[in-house]
Amino acid sequence: xxxxxxxxxxxxxxxxxxxxxxxxxxxxxxxxLILTVLTLGLYSPWFICRLxxxxxxxxxxxxxxxxSVNFAFVGDGGDLFATLIVGTILTFFTLGIYSFWxxxxxxxxxxxxxxxxxxxxxxxxxxxxGTGADxxxxxxxxxxxxxxxxxxxxxxxxxxxxxxxxxNTRIHTDDTRLALTFTGTGGxxxxxxxxxxxxxxLTLGLYSxxxxxxxxRFTSGNTTVTTSNGSRYxxxxxxxxxxxxxxxVVGIVLSFLTLGIYYFWFLNNLIRFQTDYLEVDHAHDD
Numbered sequence: 191x192x193x194x195x196x197x198x199x200x201x202x203x204x205x206x207x208x209x210x211x212x213x214x215x216x217x218x219x220x221x222x223l224i225l226t227v228l229t230l231g232l233y234s235p236w237f238i239c240r241l242x243x244x245x246x247x248x249x250x251x252x253x254x255x256x257x258s259v260n261f262a263f264v265g266d267g268g269d270l271f272a273t274l275i276v277g278t279i280l281t282f283f284t285l286g287i288y289s290f291w292x293x294x295x296x297x298x299x300x301x302x303x304x305x306x307x308x309x310x311x312x313x314x315x316x317x318x319x320g321t322g323a324d325x326x327x328x329x330x331x332x333x334x335x336x337x338x339x340x341x342x343x344x345x346x347x348x349x350x351x352x353x354x355x356x357x358n359t360r361i362h363t364d365d366t367r368l369a370l371t372f373t374g375t376g377g378x379x380x381x382x383x384x385x386x387x388x389x390x391x392l393t394l395g396l397y398s399x400x401x402x403x404x405x406x407r408f409t410s411g412n413t414t415v416t417t418s419n420g421s422r423y424x425x426x427x428x429x430x431x432x433x434x435x436x437x438x439v440v441g442i443v444l445s446f447l448t449l450g451i452y453y454f455w456f457l458n459n460l461i462r463f464q465t466d467y468l469e470v471d472h473a474h475d476d
Contacts, residue, residue: 202253202423202472208465210248212455218244219454235274236267246304249465257309265303273299290329291322297355312363320358328354345383346376352409367418374412382408399438400431406464414473422473429467437463 222237243263252258277292298318306314332347349372356370386401410427417423441456 202470204251204253204470206249206251206465206468207258208245208249208462210244210458210461212452212458214248215244215458216451216454232271233267235270239263239265239267239270242300245461251470259306259308259314262305262307263300263303264305265299270299287326288322290326294318294320294322294325301359314361314363317360318355318358319360320354324358325354342380343376345379349374349376349379352412356413362418365418369416369418371414371416372412373414374408379408396435397431399435403427403429403431403434410468415470423470424473426469426471427467428469429463434463 219237219241222233222240225233226237242265246261246263250258250260273295277288277295280288281292297320301316301318304316306316308314329347329350332343332350335343336347352372352374356372359370361368361370382404386397386404389397390401406429407427410425413425415423415425437456437459441452441459444452445456
């Protein structure tokens, strides 16, 4: 297995680029969609893996010098099928308690089957080290508090979830390790939620697009990447609510008028929006 120095192959600022097209997505998934319908959903794990691979293959992280990290997804539909069946059954019979282990297993499946390779052909490995027991210990009290407070505690639970998944994700090559840190606070997210819900209600739902973008910006803006040599980088999302609004309105209308055919182009535009506005730059201490 050939590796390179990973983080050193790219200079910052760098950004994610998505090059997929609606026509490409249509040709890639139309058969899988038909099979999913004909099998009453049984084919969905293979469909999901095919979609994940397609998105990964057309996504890259690139810097201003033209160097990049390319991605691929190698997960197997059969493995995902087994994970979903076992997880669903055990979650049902344990009255939801197994959902913590189920969530961790799904996260590990998708992260550890994501392959990254830099311009020099060096592999960048991604692994997940969290366990269901760890997640249960970290989040169970949050679930209780969320129920007791009628949902008010939700922002704090969301931030703790982000921290758990970030802390247990490892990205590394031979000589470089990248650690993810989430710095968002429940109080800050609570304000975003309150303002977002109020404005969404007052605008009869129109503000929901800006609300969703603010949530994307909150998550990205509070994500810090630290290398093993101490360098720190921050992720930013620069998309706007107006752009997201146009994509959704056009997508919904054209999908309706074309009896669903345009949905592949709609989905492609949503993926591009959530990818192309992600940037990585040096983190600046306040």
